[in-house]
Amino acid sequence: MRGETHAIPERSGTAFWLPKGALLTVIDPKGGQVADLLAYNAVDVREVISSGRTLDYAETISLTTGHHLYSNRSQVMLTIVDDSVGQHDFLLTPCSIDTFHHFYPDLEPHRGCFGNLVEALAPYGIEPDAIPVAFNCFMNVPVGPSGKLEVLPPVSKAGDHICFRAEMDLIIGLTACSAPASNGGTFKPIHYQISDNVD
Structure with a gap:
């Protein structure tokens, strides 16, 4: 059973402890909104989620239900146990103020997911x-x-979710993304729930 729903306001972020075995469900409540995770x-924060290790071991960039997310030490950190969308990214870095200078020179710069994660994770060292x-x-x-990357609007609809089991x-650091292209030009909140694994 899912726990209390927590809201991350648009263009912001948070961080929290997730115990082994717990389920983390990330929800797109309004649709079309990205969340950086x-x-x-928790014992040694030098061990961190790794795109390279994960994509190498999964042999695909299309990660969904049943796939594991690995650390830089090749340990499984999270397992995707439920996914109503099936379209996620593990190639691009969190947007930052430099992202805005590079891609959005005509917009007011924003510290982006990177800046939001810096602030949220600082209390954890x-x-x-x-x-x-x-x-x-x-x-x-x-x-x-040709290998060219595009950033298109998310295909997620209101209420879509992805659920992870902590291994x-x-x-955890989690954001409601701040980059216009990533979110189809709009900014919306992200919800999340933490619950016990009842399996």
Whole structure:
């Protein structure tokens, strides 16, 4: 049974402890909104989620139900146990103020997911340089035949979700993404729930 629903306001982020065996459900309450997710070993935060290890071991960039998210030490940190969308990204880094200068020079710069994660993770002793590529829930980044990447609006609809099981005690960083292209030009909240694994 799912626990209390927590809301992350648009263009912001949070961090929290997730015990081994617990389920984390990330929800797109209104549809079309990306959430950047990071995971650190709660005992040693130098162990962190790794895009490279995960994609290498999964042999695919299309991660969904049944796939594991690995750490830089090749340990399973999270397992995807339920996924109503099936379209996520683990290639692109969290957006930042530099992202805005690069891609959105005509818009007011925003500190982005990177800045939001820096603030949220600081109380856990996690420094900016320890923030890697995030698992971008609901982000739609197709790869063209030439290898070119596109950032298209998410295909997630209101109420869609992805659920992870923690395979070790974790510190989680989670955002409601701030980049216009990633979210189809709009900004909305992200919800999440933490519950016991009843299996």
